Amino acid sequence: MTTDAAQQLINPSGIARLAGVAPSTVSNWRTRDEGFPQPENDNAARPLFSVEKITAWLKSKNIEIAPRSHAYVLADTIRGTVAPDRFLDLVFPLLCAEHWARDSGGSLADGMIDTEEVRQSGGTYDASLVLATAAKDLASDHPLVASAITRARQELHLEWKGTPKLEQVCMIISEINDLSRVAEDLVEATARNAKSPLNVHSAPRSFARFLNALLPPGGDAFADLACGFGQTLMVAAEARPEIGLVGNDIDQEALAISACRLFLISRPASLGHSDLLESQPGPGYDRVVLHPPFGLRISDTQLARPWPFGLPLKGQSDLLWPQLAYQELGKDGYASVVIPTAALSRGGKAREVWARMISQGAIEAVISLPGNTQLNTALPVSVLVLRTDASSRGVLMVHLPDSDAFSNKRTADESQWEAYESVVQLLAAWRQGKSGATGISVEVPREKLLAPDAVLAPQSWLAALAPLSEDRVEEVAETVKQAASAWEHAIFDWELPTNARWLEPYSGDPVPLRPISELAQCIPHGTYSKPKEAPEDSIQPVRVFTLRSLRTGKPEVLPGYSARGARSVTTQPGDILVATVGRTIITLVCREEGAEVDRNVGLVRPAKNAWDADFLAQQLMADHNQAMLSGVTVQRVDVRRLLVPTLPFAEQKALGTIIRQFSYFAERANAAAQQAEQYISAVRNAVASGRFTLAERP
Template structure:
């Protein structure tokens, strides 16, 4: 029932308020009759009264102090219209801009009465908690809410692009004025990163100009607002100018007379309607008219046209831009002019689209007196297998390896790292321009990096050390397991039950995996606000989740997630397997099942051990098609007391550990064979 004065919140917001996963909020709604009734929204994404939700959470002992920002965002979101909410967030910052920041062209933003009221509340909160903190919070929530319509450059990648541009332009020293342009600036992430680089690495009080263009007027306003709050604690009196304009930079150069030190750009990909016909005689096409199918090369030429002598441009591009036949003439012209300095292949998942391994192109305008013939060289860097850590991609390793490959020093290399830590799994080669000017002009790094340079010698030594450790573990496990006594008698064997019978007895609950909505599963590195998604196809490809779903969509679609110590079973014969889940939460796809046991009646390791026997899957298979399915409820389990289950479970755990160690040993052995073969074939056998 609609309540005009109520503050609406979604299930995702309720989960944030309670500090739980978003699937938990969906479960509360299903399981508790007292849960507040929806006051609006849709069946897929219902909305609830914040006041009623807080009262219910308080009664259930689940309410926590969420802070005023969390209370403020649902009211902005309730404005409903994406543009209206974005304009209101922008005005929140523009009314509080830093006194040393000059807005060259302040956007005109009209707001409704309710939006103006929210802006006043946000400004009052900003006076207590800080203007930038409140603005960045609201902007982050807005971008998360509209992630399907708006893609932004992740902060670590934006920082890397800004640092590459600045280091290539000046080497290891920073001095002189700073003028930066992003001709497709979105919400201003790249310009914000450039501001950090300019402040952190500059001497003196030289002025800074941050210029941008964006065809979406709401995004342009948000970018201007974001930069107007640039924090200058360490150089508080330094003059700054922000000039963000609403324009399509290819069709209409937003800053026609401006030449800059740095250009940073994450342009739109695969836009066929970029202005090919009307721009055929544009003077920016110094290196040739970009073909209709090569809009990314149009952005490259535009970026180079905006550079001062010695200026540097760094663009994030799809890998096809380096190899498509239609673009080879322009790539060749860039090489002959000595403009292209480096092509860096990034790991997949660095930025949307996460399934694609994007590339950074580094270009530099000629300095006066610089030669522009084919005597130049180009750095080709393949970081597709860059090191991972517990949080995903190791950005410190990536940046250090990239800086080493392009010949500039990385002052941020962590002190506890070994000397060649940054080269971990980053391959690079410097290729003379003349060697790239063949019929294809293919600049894909992987096509040129020698196979023998794939790993550092420290990495190879560490691999041998790990191999020896695994070998010792295998020997130890084999000794332990080989001593286990197995009875040859069939008399007195335990009875057999099935999953279906155990479920009816209340010893476990069977949860079936679900098919997510089309387009909801993302690929690449899992976002901090994402839940891994596991499908049967992932089991066939190695066993790790191949995608993820934003938590907000998991909650909205009421997708069930696994819990620790659930027993996961595949219901397909060709990928039949069972294991004890150790991840906090995963969304299961179709034909996968989670068995949630009562620990007083069933030991999860015992259950998984019984189920994972190949013979068990064959017996429970339906055999009705070429891809036979397993009827999970027919899978058989021994009937033994809980104490005996735990004894079996411990042995099953040892068997699993033995299996994993043997597999890792085999995989690492294959890596060592490959690396030794590559290095020997490259002539690296020591003479001593």
């Protein structure tokens, strides 16, 4: 292999992976060890390091180095020369060219030629000719793959002209045993980048499995009408090995990635590039998946085509996708269609469309999902399961409740699939004639769904129709009991503050007010701001005091740069955080060390032997300081201008004791109020179930 570690670059998260440590540890190494290698580039937000130098440094520290997968070796080889969002577009065609070469009995390395130009640039061979040959040979049977190879060869030739980089990458690829596995590893790694096109043109693998599994076995043709990067087609290729695959997408580059992924597993597929809203229906497919973009603007031309269930308002384009999927189905066909959950409750023209679909038996099931099921949004979505053979049964309404599996968009794929699988099994059992009444589902007769005020939201039907099992009745009763006990416990050991009236008029000269900037260190605003364009590799969670923190008393955990700047404002115990909410100054005495401070929050750091922090925090909110707010739209205050009385330290401590006693009482009272609200909610929902009444009637 002509490439080596000296020509590969690695980012901080890659170093952490290589050393088997957390990204914060790498950050500490960089700031505390003068011998740590310096970045090879000048971008402080996205530093890149030589793999050779990092490896040598780790060995010098006797740190065990983890083996790197081929996917990361490839990424490290081209890192810094190709934008991360272009990795797949340029590497996948090279993997396909190697797959073609192996089918011919060789490899890319065998097809390279020795040229003087490449030798002068430090390389040995030229890969351009073999790539051109691969594209030409594949043009007939695999035109999308051939075009992708041609584009990658031309773009990389221009990008890496005068360097042996293309040949180095091809040599690495020639040593890979499982080309498809490396391709899927690259997909998984690229999806972690918030700016990756995967977030627009793809879905998590668990969600793609879910859309496929909702459709019953059988059929001859499986079509993904907006296939994007081919995630659902790859799932179908594995789960339905005998069925023909059809894919369509409006994005040419995304379609090329789909073609490359399927080519690498030697799975034939018919892939087309068209605007689904303007193309004519296909021949009729047995199984259809449609995971479309939401909120598209629809042209008059697109609206003019025939729509089987009616035309919604122009701004309600999300109701067109289920109709398109239904049009593409053949006899005994099934489709799963993703739509925004909000579309299920729309009235007017939208309600008319839903009514026609229900009356014709087109909708088999409606499944509402929690948030964080998608790569590009945390908003909840729903899935419609459609069918062409109208059944006499009603519509199965399913609501998958929120759980730890959906705590964020990066939750482990397998844990999400376990949640999805419960819905798949429930639907399969219902199709076999079993009852649809469970804790998360209910079968709704079509005549009820056709009522003028009916909506398709599963939650509303579960509340109205789903009977409570005996176990569930006991759970609800226990919830009410626990809520009542929690409230009783919250007020049981209340201690009223003492010395509530420990003040008296002062007959001497008024205590002077002085600017706090003369008495303590003042920082007008913090330095934290949320990273916007930094790669996810350079980001790690940090504790930050924000406006919300001043209400809750605790810092938030937000994304931040792994390498904190020298000028970052961080807290010390006893600091006073100051901000404005509406037209009011609010403060918080900080008890934590090392948290960052948001740009909307100021900081006062008093000397501990001269000021009582609780006393000072209250004085910063006094009326004379509230009058210093300025600004027309947004009220702001300069903490340095705030005035405080210079009382003796002993008096401050005495007043601080009163403040702390009443603050503690207020916290307990607020907690009791929250417990009371939870009790009221538990009682409300228990009575609404129809299975509870008063234990002792009045």
